[in-house]
Amino acid sequence: xxxxxxxxxxxxxxxxxxxxxxxxxxxxxxxxxxxxxxxxxxxxxxxxxxxxxxxxxxxxxxxxxxxxxxxxxxxxxxxxxxxxxxxxxxxxxxxxxxxxxxxxxxxxxxxxxxxxxxxxxxxxxxxxxxxxxxxxxxxxxxxxxxxxxx
Amino acid sequence: xxxxxxxxxxxxxxxxxxxxxxxxxxxxxxxxxxxxxxxxxxxxxxxxxxxxxxxxxxxxxxxxxxxxxxxxxxxxxxxxxxxxxxxxxxxxxxxxxxxxxxxxxxxxxxxxxxxxxxxxxxxxxxxxxxxxxxxxxxxxxxxxxxxxxx
DNA sequence: GCTGAAAATCGTCCAAC
DNA sequence: GTTGGACGATTTTCAGC
Numbered sequence: 001x002x003x004x005x006x007x008x009x010x011x012x013x014x015x016x017x018x019x020x021x022x023x024x025x026x027x028x029x030x031x032x033x034x035x036x037x038x039x040x041x042x043x044x045x046x047x048x049x050x051x052x053x054x055x056x057x058x059x060x061x062x063x064x065x066x067x068x069x070x071x072x073x074x075x076x077x078x079x080x081x082x083x084x085x086x087x088x089x090x091x092x093x094x095x096x097x098x099x100x101x102x103x104x105x106x107x108x109x110x111x112x113x114x115x116x117x118x119x120x121x122x123x124x125x126x127x128x129x130x131x132x133x134x135x136x137x138x139x140x141x142x143x144x145x146x147x148x149x150x
Numbered sequence: 151x152x153x154x155x156x157x158x159x160x161x162x163x164x165x166x167x168x169x170x171x172x173x174x175x176x177x178x179x180x181x182x183x184x185x186x187x188x189x190x191x192x193x194x195x196x197x198x199x200x201x202x203x204x205x206x207x208x209x210x211x212x213x214x215x216x217x218x219x220x221x222x223x224x225x226x227x228x229x230x231x232x233x234x235x236x237x238x239x240x241x242x243x244x245x246x247x248x249x250x251x252x253x254x255x256x257x258x259x260x261x262x263x264x265x266x267x268x269x270x271x272x273x274x275x276x277x278x279x280x281x282x283x284x285x286x287x288x289x290x291x292x293x294x295x296x297x298x299x300x
Numbered sequence: 301g302c303t304g305a306a307a308a309t310c311g312t313c314c315a316a317c
Numbered sequence: 318g319t320t321g322g323a324c325g326a327t328t329t330t331c332a333g334c
Contacts, residue, residue, distance in 0.1 A: 145246065149243075
């Protein structure tokens with residue numbers, strides 16, 4: 001059951017999505033509430049699980065991982081156990097794993113150092129998960145991590 | 151030109167990726183440095199653009215947007231100007247936009263309230279960007295936003 | 301580049317309205 | 318929800334190594 005969100009909570013989430021380290025003082029000012037009120041609202045959002053956490057946004061290119069790609073996974077053996085996420089979790093290049101409807105069973109988002117690293121990663125994925133892969137290389141990212149909803 | 155990162159900076163980024171609101175005090179303890187040292191390293195990473203910012207991680211289901219999907223865009227008119235990201239930026243359901251190599255020109259990550267909202271969004275995208283679309287619905291997200299590299 | 305300490309700010313709790 | 322106060326923790330700066 002999900003209680004519908006109040007506008008003020010939406011505003012808080014919008015601000016925190018854009019600046020996750022915003023102080024409660026600033027936050028209170030931006031959403032037009034007292035510090036105490038904002039404080040308890042944020043705590044309630046965290047407890048409810050609406051706010052799952054906070055993450056630094058890192059520039060992949062500058063950390064030596066300039067190549068981003070999406071990899072679609074299709075099981076070779078349709079009867080195999082569906083534990084792909086767990087089998088691929090140890091690969092640090094895998095930033096995200098989505099279970100999807102469509103031709104593929106899963107889509108991975110990966111970040112690697114270059115073509116050679118990608119080739120090596122694909123080999124590991126195919127071997128360890130027994131899947132065929134289809135890779136879409138990301139050329140650039142016009143925008144990402146925008147705040148949800150309106 | 152990207153200066154290769156020192157191990158200590160990698161450690162800082164790893165911690166901040168997992169807990170973006172981590173205090174400098176904690177951070178200093180975790181990476182084995184003084185508070186001041188960590189502080190100036192973080193500031194330098196921010197200035198260099200390695201740290202692009204901080205974002206709250208929000209549970210899409212709990213904010214009334216339980217349906218996530220990837221939408222591949224293929225231009226109908228190959229001679230049309232390549233301003234798709236800008237033309238779709240105003241659609242708040244679009245969380246991210248990637249320029250890609252492959253069959254499609256762009257891939258969007260979107261979050262909507264349900265099938266009807268998705269249908270409506272697809273109509274808007276096709277109309278406003280003059281593209282054909284291929285949509286992959288996300289069923290679940292085993293993991294996301296993991297720290298980059300090792 | 302690191303440390304340690306001072307000064308300003310912030311997070312957190314609480315009582316009262 | 319709000320205000321105001323209080324206290325400890327944190328951020329931020331700076332001199333010195």
